[in-house]
Amino acid sequence: MRAISAFVLTAAAILATALPASAAQVEAAVAVQPQARLEARGAAVVVPTQVMCQNGATGSLWVQVTQNVRGELAVGDKYTPSVPCTGELHKVDVTVVSRTKAFRQGVAFTSASLNAYLPPDSSGIAEDNREMRIVR
Template identity: 75%
Template structure:
């Protein structure tokens, strides 16, 4: 009977060394503002937000805007390969160009994802999704 607990303990100890330690979580935050600004007669919208990531980290941002325009979707997205990381909040404006129809003043759904990496093995992700009002 004693062989089973010893076997189980051996198996658990072996598995603990087989799996690498997980990466350390790094603080990251993204906050979309309530209004976006219409640009170039609807060809794009400028999405203001505030981002925060750990000092010395590198951060990138992905933003998508979707709006129902008379029963069809106006959709655009934008990747920003670099955002400021100082441990404090920074205002960042991302201009999103529509890939389909023109954006119009009114309500749109917006998503933002902030990915952060701090060498040697720390990372973090922050996301926010919200309705945003597009204004002229």
């Protein structure tokens, strides 16, 4: 019985050293601010966000806005391929253009996703989902 236990432990140790180490997590955070600004008679909204990603990483940001406008959805999204990654908070204003109908003043639901990558194989994702108020 002891020979089998020793064999199992030895095999497990060899297997553990043969497997690659898991990728480290990159620090990342995103926060959608509670108020957005209506632009171009509702064709777009400017969504202020705050982002933070680890110094030396590269970051990209995706923001989506959905609003119920008289029973129909106004929806738009915007991908920002590069945001500052210094380890500090940065304000990033994202202009989201509606793909359906015009946005209007009032409540909308907003989702934001920050992807951060640090070569050679470290990454991190941060998300924020919240209601925000669209104002003029």
